[in-house]
Amino acid sequence: MKIEEEIKQTTFKNAYQKVVVNLIYTSGWLQGRQQEFFKPFRITSSQFNILRILRGQHPNKISGVEIKSRMLDKNSDIPRLLDRLIKKNLISKSPCPKDKRAADIIITEEGLHVLSQIDSQLDESQKTLIKLSKDEALQLSELLDKFRG
Amino acid sequence: MKIEEEIKQTTFKNAYQKVVVNLIYTSGWLQGRQQEFFKPFRITSSQFNILRILRGQHPNKISGVEIKSRMLDKNSDIPRLLDRLIKKNLISKSPCPKDKRAADIIITEEGLHVLSQIDSQLDESQKTLIKLSKDEALQLSELLDKFRG
DNA sequence: AATTAATATATGTTTAAACATATATTTCAG
DNA sequence: CTGAAATATATGTTTAAACATATATTAATT
Numbered sequence: 624m625k626i627e628e629e630i631k632q633t634t635f636k637n638a639y640q641k642v643v644v645n646l647i648y649t650s651g652w653l654q655g656r657q658q659e660f661f662k663p664f665r666i667t668s669s670q671f672n673i674l675r676i677l678r679g680q681h682p683n684k685i686s687g688v689e690i691k692s693r694m695l696d697k698n699s700d701i702p703r704l705l706d707r708l709i710k711k712n713l714i715s716k717s718p719c720p721k722d723k724r725a726a727d728i729i730i731t732e733e734g735l736h737v738l739s740q741i742d743s744q745l746d747e748s749q750k751t752l753i754k755l756s757k758d759e760a761l762q763l764s765e766l767l768d769k770f771r772g
Numbered sequence: 773m774k775i776e777e778e779i780k781q782t783t784f785k786n787a788y789q790k791v792v793v794n795l796i797y798t799s800g801w802l803q804g805r806q807q808e809f810f811k812p813f814r815i816t817s818s819q820f821n822i823l824r825i826l827r828g829q830h831p832n833k834i835s836g837v838e839i840k841s842r843m844l845d846k847n848s849d850i851p852r853l854l855d856r857l858i859k860k861n862l863i864s865k866s867p868c869p870k871d872k873r874a875a876d877i878i879i880t881e882e883g884l885h886v887l888s889q890i891d892s893q894l895d896e897s898q899k900t901l902i903k904l905s906k907d908e909a910l911q912l913s914e915l916l917d918k919f920r921g
Numbered sequence: 922a923a924t925t926a927a928t929a930t931a932t933g934t935t936t937a938a939a940c941a942t943a944t945a946t947t948t949c950a951g
Numbered sequence: 952c953t954g955a956a957a958t959a960t961a962t963g964t965t966t967a968a969a970c971a972t973a974t975a976t977t978a979a980t981t
Contacts, residue, residue, distance in 0.1 A: 638909040650799030724929040754921030760787040766912040767798045772903030873959040
């Protein structure tokens with residue numbers, strides 16, 4: 624379904640207006656599906672983002688700012704996102720000895736376990752969701768990089 | 773800046789993973805800039821979305837569901853979004869005579885005025901923001917349509 | 922070394938999303 | 952023409968974003 628049909632708008636002012644609308648619409652569409660996907664695992668996509676970052680560093684501990692710099696959403700409220708993950712025992716936090724301001728964050732075994740369960744389904748889910756060939760996916764990614772300049 | 777640098781991740785599992793991440797990141801990037809853009813006008817981008825829809829129908833009145841069907845974010849909480857716009861005198865609402873469940877929504881003169889002020893800057897702002905040629909913008913839009921299948 | 926600036930995190934508050942449920946009205950089946 | 956289903960909106964509640972500000976610590980300046 625073309626974007627024109629999705630939002631019942633027959634014309635756009637120009638190509639830029641159209642691509643802006645389409646990008647936001649498509650991202651919302653995707654995030655809706657992601658939310659559905661994550662629901663059985665009792666986490667949100669921001670929480671998944673943090674877990675994935677921490678697994679990438681495992682078994683090293685990293686700080687909140689380090690997490691923030693790797694987040695998809697750069698405005699994330701890290702302290703409270705971490706609180707929620709700690710409450711679920713998916714990560715743990717300890718004071719950093721080298722810098723008393725900072726915290727050492729690490730993913731727990733339980734966190735790794737949840738991620739491994741997610742992994743086994745995520746790939747398949749994404750490939751069936753996204754109606755692009757591998758080459759088209761790469762091309763789209765390049766255009767998005769260029770979009771941001 | 774490539775997506776790999778933006779989120780400090782050197783590799784992706786596959787092209788689909790990469791494009792998903794890039795799409796969400798880019799959309800967040802864009803929405804951040806839009807938010808900045810709209811701030812002086814004292815509206816949010818969802819509110820702008822509604823105003824633009826209403827202007828498209830002006831001087832006809834349309835219902836809440838009609839607005840919803842045209843929204844970028846299909847999960848929008850229409851009643852409360854409308855409340856906020858009414859409070860700012862940008863739209864007005866009256867009971868629909870033909871269907872007593874529904875409401876007739878219309879944009880006010882003040883709403884039209886705000887939109888016209890926005891228009892005069894939005895085009896220019898988008899064209900300088902988006903680092904794509906017209907053709908690339910159209911190509912990106914097509915790939916996004918295809919992405920959703 | 923004392924002062925200032927910068928950094929890492931935490932917290933309070935306002936605002937909006939998310940989710941479920943409720944109410945009124947209309948439509949449709951039989 | 953009556954009751955069930957569908958529709959349009961409203962509202963209550965929980966949860967998370969957004970924004971500003973505070974605190975503690977480290978780094979930089981003079």
